[in-house]
Amino acid sequence: MKQTAKKFITLLLIVAMALGSVAYAPDRTASAYSIPANMKWWADDKFGMFIHFGAYSYYGQGEWAMSEQQISKQKYQTQYAANFNPTSFNANEIVKYAKNAGMKYVVITAKHHEGVSMWDTKVESFKDYTGKTTFSLQQYSKFASTKRDVLMELKNACDKAGLKFGLYYSIVDWNHKSQKLGGNLSSTMTSMDARAAYITDMKAQLKELVDTYHPAVMWFDGDWTYSNKKPTLELWWTKSDGQDLYKYMKSLDSNILVNERVCRSFGLGDFECPEREIPPKGNEPKRPWETCQSMNGAWGYKKSEEKSYYYSKNLIQDLASVASRGGNYLLNIGPKDNGAMTDNSKKILKDIGKWMKKNGTSIYGVSASPFKKDPKWGTYTRKDQTVYAHVYKWPKKKQIVLNRYKNKKVKKISILGKSKRLKYKVKKNKITVMIPKKAVYKGDTVIAVQYKK
Numbered sequence: 001m002k003q004t005a006k007k008f009i010t011l012l013l014i015v016a017m018a019l020g021s022v023a024y025a026p027d028r029t030a031s032a033y034s035i036p037a038n039m040k041w042w043a044d045d046k047f048g049m050f051i052h053f054g055a056y057s058y059y060g061q062g063e064w065a066m067s068e069q070q071i072s073k074q075k076y077q078t079q080y081a082a083n084f085n086p087t088s089f090n091a092n093e094i095v096k097y098a099k100n101a102g103m104k105y106v107v108i109t110a111k112h113h114e115g116v117s118m119w120d121t122k123v124e125s126f127k128d129y130t131g132k133t134t135f136s137l138q139q140y141s142k143f144a145s146t147k148r149d150v151l152m153e154l155k156n157a158c159d160k161a162g163l164k165f166g167l168y169y170s171i172v173d174w175n176h177k178s179q180k181l182g183g184n185l186s187s188t189m190t191s192m193d194a195r196a197a198y199i200t201d202m203k204a205q206l207k208e209l210v211d212t213y214h215p216a217v218m219w220f221d222g223d224w225t226y227s228n229k230k231p232t233l234e235l236w237w238t239k240s241d242g243q244d245l246y247k248y249m250k251s252l253d254s255n256i257l258v259n260e261r262v263c264r265s266f267g268l269g270d271f272e273c274p275e276r277e278i279p280p281k282g283n284e285p286k287r288p289w290e291t292c293q294s295m296n297g298a299w300g301y302k303k304s305e306e307k308s309y310y311y312s313k314n315l316i317q318d319l320a321s322v323a324s325r326g327g328n329y330l331l332n333i334g335p336k337d338n339g340a341m342t343d344n345s346k347k348i349l350k351d352i353g354k355w356m357k358k359n360g361t362s363i364y365g366v367s368a369s370p371f372k373k374d375p376k377w378g379t380y381t382r383k384d385q386t387v388y389a390h391v392y393k394w395p396k397k398k399q400i401v402l403n404r405y406k407n408k409k410v411k412k413i414s415i416l417g418k419s420k421r422l423k424y425k426v427k428k429n430k431i432t433v434m435i436p437k438k439a440v441y442k443g444d445t446v447i448a449v450q451y452k453k
């Protein structure tokens with residue numbers, strides 16, 4: 001079972017989501033959703049950093065390598081996890097780049113599918129294949145000698161910088177004794193008793209994480225071994241497990257935000273998480289949602305992807321398009337084997353930061369576009385009495401026709417980052433604006449239309 005598992009899981013998720021969307025069929029005609037009070041910071045912040053970091057970073061072939069290459073537990077543990085020694089992990093540098101890029105929260109993998117606990121877990125069953133050593137960064141890898149706690153380092157750096165701190169936790173765990181690597185969904189339970197024991201121990205780990213790091217967000221994943229009947233060894237996770245897990249998290253911290261992947265497609269959790277996709281206009285989730293995206297084709301560090309990063313301008317457009325539909329954007333970095341950020345991720349974050357410095361007001365705290373359809377040249381966001389036209393494709397002629405917001409009177413039109421007022425003509429529900437020959441920013445030049453109250 002190589003890539004097939006991933007493809008099968010993707011296919012399964014599509015089916016599950018389709019079924020799920022039947023089960024949870026939000027009223028597509030419903031007006032835009034309201035944001036619960038405890039999510040206001042999240043909805044206003046809009047833009048976060050995802051970090052995939054684990055023993056797979058050392059191996060350098062992506063976070064699915066163990067499953068794709070069917071690497072035995074013993075080999076993965078002794079040849080990769082044991083040698084993981086990310087001494088160059090620099091939380092302050094990562095948070096500096098995140099903050100300067102305009103990111104307001106950070107979510108890092110505490111435990112990915114590989115099962116390496118990135119903190120000094122005391123939960124008994126999370127051991128290596130011999131059953132003797134705790135399978136964690138602090139107890140099992142070369143890094144143990146540093147006595148460092150990378151999650152705490154990152155949390156402290158976030159606290160100091162005023163960014164919110166979140167954790168990612170995978171429900172499937174390829175190295176845990178309860179599961180065998182394999183089957184169509186990458187993880188098969190060894191017995192139903194093992195399943196019950198694992199769920200108890202998973203909750204014990206989650207309590208450790210909440211009590212130690214007080215994350216503002218718990219981002220679950222690996223919920224796809226889904227059974228819509230009684231659990232089986234291969235389909236060992238159910239909707240009621242997801243409901244129970246969500247309730248448990250809220251019992252640990254009533255303010256923690258939990259994503260829908262406690263068991264996806266049933267409207268569980270506090271927000272939906274479309275992955276690598278921007279929901280089509282008019283088909284956005286009717287509750288809080290966040291698109292997650294990587295900077296190249298991999299989440300965890302993958303050497304072969306280091307030459308295939310997406311263009312910064314396209315990632316900026318994604319950010320604006322997600323905001324224009326009412327969503328959040330969680331953009332991923334995959335630190336290298338030694339824990340350092342890749343040069344390409346630093347460059348992209350710098351590019352985005354330059355744009356956000358002048359245009360962030362058209363992203364933070366905005367509402368979705370007030371218009372049903374997107375123009376060919378880009379999209380809109382709105383904040384109070386200002387509508388922002390995000391112009392991805394700058395018109396050749398020196399004018400652009402914008403939609404007029406609720407037939408309000410225009411107060412001022414300018415390009416964000418420039419003080420010069422632009423000339424314009426209002427005719428019915430359209431505004432023709434005279435614009436410079438050249439766009440100010442590659443990818444997204446924002447025209448701010450301020451209306452009178």
Ligand code: FHN
Binds near residue numbers: 064221222275292299
């Ligand atoms: O299998 C994971 C994958 O490794 C990565 O963590 C992404 C990020 O959202 N989630 C799963 C794939 O959908």
